[in-house]
Amino acid sequence: xxxxxxxxxxxxxxxxxxxxxxxxxxxxxxxxxxxxxxxxxxxxxxxxxxxxxxxxxxxxxxxxxxxxx
Numbered sequence: 001x002x003x004x005x006x007x008x009x010x011x012x013x014x015x016x017x018x019x020x021x022x023x024x025x026x027x028x029x030x031x032x033x034x035x036x037x038x039x040x041x042x043x044x045x046x047x048x049x050x051x052x053x054x055x056x057x058x059x060x061x062x063x064x065x066x067x068x069x
Contacts, residue, residue, distance in 0.1 A: 012033050014033060014055065016028065016030075021050075023045060
């Protein structure tokens, strides 16, 4: 399960702290907003886990949560 901290709205970064999904082991990363970002690495290094299981899943959760508010 991934653990994430929310970035302050004024910051220009998406911040992930302590991600632990599949091959990700306590990963901390800051991704700049409004920029083209490429995730690269060898096969099995956790690229899809970071992109889909962590960042996309959190965005989807927040989107669905906005309907409940």
